[in-house]
Amino acid sequence: MSGTPPSIEERIFELLLETDNAQFTIRSLRDQYAHQHGIAAEQRVALRRFIYERIKKLITAGLVEKDREKRKRDQLYFVLPSIREASLCLEGESFEAWHQRLVSQTANETTETTVIPKDESSSEQSPSAMKASSQYALEKALKETQSEFLSTLGEVEAFRELMDEYPDLKPSIVVDHRDAYDRSARLMGRVRALEKSLHRLGGT
Incomplete structure (x- = not known):
């Protein structure tokens, strides 16, 4: 004890x-x-x-x-x-x-909201405004994908625990476990792609 x-x-x-x-x-x-x-x-x-x-x-x-x-x-x-x-x-x-x-532990918090300037006299955005708009969209997509990844990762772990604790369930949920695992792998790939894209955008 x-x-x-x-x-x-x-x-x-x-x-x-x-x-x-x-x-x-x-x-x-x-x-x-x-x-x-x-x-x-x-x-x-x-x-x-x-x-x-x-x-x-x-x-x-x-x-x-x-x-x-x-x-x-x-x-x-x-x-x-x-x-x-x-x-x-x-x-x-x-x-x-x-x-x-669990959902938000690895999400990058945005320090401030990106304000996209609007020029009513022009139908085209300036390069700086376009960059700010792209950065805002990428940051939003990254946070959403990270949240979905963590949720899916939790699902993978839960299925694994269920199969360990209830072996008779394994044949009926092993496909669900594999599907959740595959989804988590795809989401991790998307997270990395978005992070690299943000890094490249920040370096331009």
């Missing part, structure tokens, strides 16, 4: 203290959390990962125990009585903050 109990989001802790959750599965905990806090369906794969990572920390801390009977699907976990006496920090990162960080 770890000497320092981990921090945990209060909403997860409250679920674990409920009598009905004395024994639980990651999926049951995820579904309860999503229902109580209005998590969108498209975010539930990420939510499952969020909860799973925190349950693993509680297992390491000796506050939750994994059932000795290994199940291919819906592995059982038990909340140990010691969790009620543990000096847990209930100010752990919320799911919303965690998910936002």
Whole structure:
């Protein structure tokens, strides 16, 4: 058992203290959390990962125990009585903050909004205005692509974890895992292309 109990989001802790959750599965905990806090369906794969990572920390801390009977699907976990006496920090990162960080952690923040000058007396933009317009469009495309890449990367990791934890699911989701992996590779290529294009534009 770890000497320092981990921090945990209060909403997860409250679920674990409920009598009905004395024994639980990651999926049951995820579904309860999503229902109580209005998590969108498209975010539930990420939510499952969020909860799973925190349950693993509680297992390491000796506050939750994994059932000795290994199940291919819906592995059982038990909340140990010691969790009620543990000096847990209930100010752990919320799911919303965690998910936002996952999506935007590598995105380059634009320091200031690029203002594209307009000359009403001319139908053509000056070279400097055209460059500013191109830079703004590239920066916007880069941020959107980085966000999509991180989301897809999270999907790849979630599918891999599901296949590891539930081997019987592997035949039915291995194609989805491969598709997500291929999409992440293509998006990474696009991110690199956009970054190089911005670099070249900045050097002209």
